[in-house]
Amino acid sequence: MSKLEIPIIDFSGFYSGDPALKQKVVDQVRASCLYNGFFQIVGHSVPLTQQKAVMQGAKKFFSMPLEEKKKVAKENNTWNRGYEMLRSQILEEGTKPELKEGFYIGAEIPETHPYFINKKLNSGPNQWPEGLGSDLPSFRGDSMEYYSSTLNLASDLMKVLALSLDLEETYFSKFMDGAVATMRLLHYPSQPKDGDDKLTRGIGAHTDFGAITMLLQDTVDGLQVWDKQNETWIDVAPTEGAYVVNLGNLMAKWTNEKYKSNIHRVINKSGKERYSIPVFVSGNPDYLVECIPTCQSAENPAKFGAVTVEDAVSAAYAESYGRAQLYKQGLEKMASQATATA
Ligand SMILES: O=C(O)CCC(=O)C(=O)O
């Protein structure tokens, strides 16, 4: 058997104006979505210079002292912006809190915006780390420029997905209008190479919650994608400039599970620091997701009821953070019992 890989698709065919090249992109994307919901793209619209700038900003951010990072803690707000400490999340049941720290950024939504007033999913102002000093303006500018470039790319990806499902190219446009998305700068310290700790994860095995995720990897590997057919993990070696694109749970339900939202995880045994930047596209929070017409039939009726983006995504968030909280509470309880009996 040849080595299993996540295919690299040349997305430039979509922009080429040549119908045959465009169709080739659509066909390759369809095949990947049917197989395991993961593919990579090169030849897309986001400039390498922007990717490099945002990655450099991420490294600067994480190299700040912990007390500076804590000043912009995610706990300062309820709309998912800011710094998340190591060991805050458990995505895989039965594993330890994850060996990663993150910084969440989204669209700059002022407190006067209807999304903020109506407490819509992950919507509010960003927090910016003053600790970066004179590097702050470029960190902020580069992050926001990159964020909007990736959202433009997301709209193009949704067009390709629509075509791949035999829908009008614009089928997902309303979903993308006013879409909520979150960009997450991630830093994974290196884990001991041959550590006997089988339960430590950079990020535990999980599926993503939203519609699509576009992930930029730095040069260090560690991402693994579950291959159900062969019951093995596929390593996704970083390719300069490429995005790893995957479908989330929302898209799987929307397509009546014709398309896959697949399990993936990160274990950083490289001996090096790993950085990555996923952008999660949830969509317009008020959009009602109902089984796509081309994904259902009399023999294959819709398996899921209609749900708003807001309801679908916020439930999934609450569950994953709740797990880490319970784990920590469990440890605290054990510790207090130990002191009580000492
Ligand atoms: O860092 C990575 O390579 C993957 C991150 C990821 O899967 C996530 O944040 O959901």
Ligand SMILES: [Fe+2]
């Ligand atoms: Fe993920």
